[in-house]
Amino acid sequence: MEIYLPIAEISVNWAMILGVGAAVGFLSGMFGVGGGFLMTPILIFYGIPPGIAVATQASHITASSLSGALAHWRRDHVDTKMGWMLVGGGLVGAGLGVYAFAALREIGQIELVIAASYVIMLGSIGAMMLNESLNTLRSGAPGGRRKPGQHNWIHGLPLKMRFRRSKLYISVVPPLVLGVVGGLLAAVLGVGGAFVLVPAMIYLLRMPTNIVVGTSQFQILFVTAATTVLHALGNQSVDIILALLLILGGVVGVQFGVRAGARLRGEQIRLLLALLVLAVALRLLYGLIATPADLYSLVTGLP
């Protein structure tokens, strides 16, 4: 049952890794999320070095976002022009992220940055989702929709461009900046970043909801592929055997998750997802504030 990971240089139980891939795939199929925010912490808890967990996770997300992006593409639910803007920003963000990752690892703070970022992002997003889904469940009606055509500060920015598919005429700066954020998240945290991209595209860019998910999948596909190559080039930290196990487990898990998710109502799914996100955030917060069993840590090689 043991298999030696050539890059991580440790033996792992391959059935366990397949199972983790399937379980995370199940949850991501059920909730319609990427699952990177679950996978990266689980791999680190399991003992995979953070650098290898994050870099390998990028290739896993490439595999899982492909089928989603293809499905949305077939239904013409992708704004390609907006997608390329996001990808352009994403490549810059991924490059910066890979560089920042190596620098943080050198000074021994990468685990802290990963855990703290997760706690802040998942904590706030989980709290917002929990609040919204509880309100929806209580009032029995979907949450307040904003009117289309409503203007915000985004419309005051220069370098405007027309995005026909999104029926928008806005500055290219916000999509580029959003892309950079997505790239940074992929390269430093090993997540696709949809949980930031999708709300930002809806509430900041005011894109039509039906093309938001497809466009974000499009961005995630290209940016995580680039992140994989950049981590392989810069840190030699992509473990292809680990990736293979995670992807194989994941693709099967997703199918069962999608079927299970179809039986649940939208509000129930959002409530469960909010609780899951908060649970991960709390677990990571506990790891940051609880007194560690061993204050010392040993890293071979120069810092």
Next chain:
Amino acid sequence: MRRAHAILALFGAAALALSPARAEDLVSVLSKDLIEIRSNFTGTDIVLFGAIESPDPFASAEGRDIVVAIRGPDAPATVRRKARIAGVWINRDSVTFDRLPGFYFVAATRPLGDIASPLILQRFELGLANLAARPLADTEDSAAAAEFLGAAIRQKREEGLYEETTSGIEFSSHSVFRARVPLPATVPPGSYTADVYLFRDGTVISAQSTPLYVDKSGMERRLYNLAHREPLFYGIGAVLMALLLGWMSSILFRQS
């Protein structure tokens, strides 16, 4: 290298100073000198066989000791210590040591302190307390450095990578012995040395050093080499594998 020089110097001294009656010599051989890490590697044992050749077959075993030390690969190592800052545990202080073996196993017929003086043990780096790791920065205060080194050694012991034992050497006759060395699954790849020392009355009278290699082999080795020598190719390969699997799964599961 320093140890090798010390051994050579001792050989010279021993040849000059010892009377023929006491010229005991040591031969040793390893059960394996290449450990191959394959995909199913979960650790292994190596056995070191040794014999003491003596012109006097009735030389007393009293006052005679064997020490077996396996170590490798030496590399710089950084030890960090967490401190609580604003309620959060953060890596704060760190000490980088010039060289620390990734694996270190020492077996002796008696506790090392009973076999030889601290000076001799230090010179040959025998025993966990005598690993000669020096902090790289000059400004480090030595008491703190010793504390960090102690923590590193403790962690390595917990991982099964460092061990100091008095039960590892078995004599099967008056002059033939063997030492079993357990290598855990996490044994780092690299070059090792297996050193055997024959002590008599607290001095080394014979020593032998044998190289030993731990290396990835088969597919593990090819993937590792590819990732380090052709990282662009490797990265693109990882992406293509991911795309292929993602695409295949979307075809496979669309039917059902």
